[in-house]
Amino acid sequence: MAIFWRRWLLVLIPPLVVGLFSAVTFQPPPAPGFNVGVNFLVAQPPSPGAELADQERYYNWLSSEYIVNGLTDWAVSGSFKTAVSTQLATDGIEVPPGSFSVAAENVRSRLQISIQHGEAETLSHIVNAAIMVLREQNADALPQLGGETAVLTLLDEPIVTPLPRSLGSLLDIPLRLAIGLAAGLGVALLVEYVDPTIRSREEAEAMGFVILGEIPKTK
Numbered sequence: 001m002a003i004f005w006r007r008w009l010l011v012l013i014p015p016l017v018v019g020l021f022s023a024v025t026f027q028p029p030p031a032p033g034f035n036v037g038v039n040f041l042v043a044q045p046p047s048p049g050a051e052l053a054d055q056e057r058y059y060n061w062l063s064s065e066y067i068v069n070g071l072t073d074w075a076v077s078g079s080f081k082t083a084v085s086t087q088l089a090t091d092g093i094e095v096p097p098g099s100f101s102v103a104a105e106n107v108r109s110r111l112q113i114s115i116q117h118g119e120a121e122t123l124s125h126i127v128n129a130a131i132m133v134l135r136e137q138n139a140d141a142l143p144q145l146g147g148e149t150a151v152l153t154l155l156d157e158p159i160v161t162p163l164p165r166s167l168g169s170l171l172d173i174p175l176r177l178a179i180g181l182a183a184g185l186g187v188a189l190l191v192e193y194v195d196p197t198i199r200s201r202e203e204a205e206a207m208g209f210v211i212l213g214e215i216p217k218t219k
Contacts, residue, residue, distance in 0.1 A: 007188035014187065018180035022173050032163040033118040036127045039155040040111040040134070042068045065109045067142065067150045071134065074141040075104035075113055080130075083137060087129040093122075100126055111152070120160045127158045 004011055043064045074080050081097035088095045100117040115130060117123040131154065139149045198204050201211055 003192045010188045011184040014184040015180035034120045034123050035116045036158045036160045037114040038158045041153040043151045068111050070142045072104045072106045083133045084129045
């Protein structure tokens with residue numbers, strides 16, 4: 001501890017420099033944006049007028065699981081975002097495909113879609129267009145359906161919610177200061193290690209010297 005008190009200026013210089021640099025170059029982190037998630041149950045309709053046996057019902061449920069897997073892959077592709085952007089353009093809303101992100105997951109045969117964008121109102125339009133594309137254009141994405149359109153049942157209404165700020169953006173400056181302080185402590189220890197000065201009787205005796213006399217400090 002005595003070393004750090006003696007070298008306090010060296011300890012403080014790095015964090016002060018880092019703090020000054022951070023204050024000069026500081027820019028508020030971008031807004032985290034907004035997110036909306038929707039869930040679908042997916043099915044392939046039976047043939048009209050056919051009474052299904054138990055085995056046929058089983059294959060209908062099994063085919064629904066495969067359809068969910070295929071739609072999950074399609075929803076995260078560039079072609080899906082392009083289709084959503086094209087659908088928005090028909091309503092006079094220009095949203096480039098690269099301006100929003102889409103995540104999809106198959107959760108126990110349930111299709112779960114999550115979309116993110118920087119503006120809440122635009123995201124509301126995007127999710128409505130995405131729902132329309134998923135419902136009306138899934139036959140084009142899955143040729144295995146033989147031209148038939150799978151039935152998507154929306155389980156919940158889309159609700160746009162703000163995304164929380166990332167922990168990294170909140171801790172950016174404190175982490176910089178902590179690193180600067182650690183660097184200052186390291187510099188103080190290094191300077192102390194290479195400094196040959198003997199400052200006290202105890203230090204001299206610890207080095208094996210015999211003390212014959214001592215000149216007191218003048219006040």
